[in-house]
Amino acid sequence: MVIKVNDLDLQDRLGMTSHHPRWAIAFKFKARQATSKLLDVEFQVGRTGSITPVAKIEPVHIGGVTISSISLFNEDIIREKDLMKNDTVLVERAGDVIPYIVKSLAELRPADAVPIVFPTKCPTCNSQLFKEEGEAVWRCINIECPAQVVERIIHFTSKDAMDIRGFGDANVRKFHSLGLLEDIPGIYKLDFDQIGRMEGFGAKSIDNLRSAIETSKSQPLHRLIFGLGIRFVGETTAKTLAQSVSHLKEFTNYSVEQLMQLEDVGTKVASSIHHFFNNPQNLQMLDELESLGLQLRNTKKDKVEAGGLSGQTFLFTGTLPTLKRSEAEAMAEAQGGKLLSGVSAKLNYLVVGEDAGSKLEKAKKISTIKILNEAEFLALINR
Ligand SMILES: [Zn+2]
Structure with a gap:
């Protein structure tokens, strides 16, 4: 909670340090604590395969x-806090919303306390x-662990990713357990006739679900990238990635070193991205998603959200097939x-036409410069 003086004149007079x-x-509430009994520990599998122990109290x-x-x-937390089943535990919920076990x-340990055994x-x-x-x-x-598959599908449909409204965790789990949904592309191949025969699915909810899925196909590229759940790729990195290519599969040609030249991409993130785009199963999934109508290109919408070509540098050389030099330059500047x-090394894009000379030769020696022809340039600026 933040307590403020609610008089604007007084605020002016008080000023700033x-x-x-x-x-x-800021007024901070004292942490709130209570005791409870640790009944059991469940082991949950996350979308990256991580095993998280969850205490049931x-x-x-x-x-x-x-x-x-x-x-x-x-596992270390269980050891450090010396937790056993049937123990009395001190639970705290501080200012934030995530409660935790203090100790x-x-x-008060009872005779029937049972050690917690982490699964192998x-x-x-x-x-x-x-x-x-x-x-x-x-x-x-x-x-292919089913628990991970389900979590990956849930992440893909989530609000910050493809934002498929009305899909929800429960539906993903239900459709998966019935064999109606096996992977991410499966979202776009759902058998609505069969779902329609299930209890709790009226014509209206089917319509809503169908149109939410359809709408998600045109989500901007950075949402799709985030939705793929590549390890260490959060929303910000997803935007950086989306901005760097005109089509997602271009990343199959990127080396770890090239990836590390992108903003805020370090070794760990770069090798994770590299690993993802060199896995044939993942590439097959991307092809399938594209053939199902999803947007794998960097569309204009994506660029507007991510700030356009702002700050990107261009140089034109040679005679372009259809555009005058001045027109092309104006288009780049307009974005x-x-x-x-x-x-x-400051140059991002060299756009080459007929009879490009020494500039092209020089640019080829600098690996960070992207060399485009007119068509690729037009695709980049979405004309
Ligand atoms: Zn597993």
Whole structure:
């Protein structure tokens, strides 16, 4: 909660320090705690295969909400906090909304307390679990693990990704368990006749679902990239990626080094992206999504959302087949592009026409410069 002086004149008179206004102050509530009994621990499989232990506790009310389920994050936490089933635990819900277990009250440990055994096999597909050096998280590395598939589909349909309204976790789980939905492309091949015969699906809800799925096909590229759930690729990186290509599959030609030249992309992120675009199954999925009508091109909408060609630099050389040099330059500038007069590492795009000479030769030696012909230039600016 932030308490503010609600008189604008007084606010003016109070002014600012170099850090903050003198007329506003944060009021922090004390953390709220309660005790409960740790009944059981479930092991959930995330979309990247991570195994998360989740404590099931006797329902307890803290700060107006009932808590019965608490993430324990990883195996180390269970050890560090010395948790056992049937223990009395101290639960805290601080200012934020995620509750956590502070500790178990060892002095109240009952005789029937049971140690928590972390599984060595995936609770869903029974594959052997792995833990990487230096990581605290155990993973199921079976890419076809049904639990991961479901989580990936849920992520794809979620609000920040493809935003397919009315789909929801429950429907994904239900359709998957009935064999109606097996992978991400399956979203666009749902058998609505069969769904229509299921309980709880009226004509209206089917119509809504069908049109929400249809609408999602034209979501901008960065939402699709985020929805693919590539490890370490959040919404910001997804936007950077979408801006860097005119078609998503161009990334199959990017090396890890080229990826690392993109804004805020480090080694870890670059190798994850590289890995994704070199997996034949993933490429097959992208082809299938495109043939189902999804947008894999960088459309104008995408660029407007991501800030157009703003700050990108252009140089034109040679005679273009249809455009005059001045027209082409104006088009680049109209979208926020800047014109350079010579080839250097600062140049992003060299657009070449007939009889391009030394500039082209020079540009070929600088790997970061993208060399386009007129058609590719027009595609880039969506004309
Ligand atoms: Zn598994």
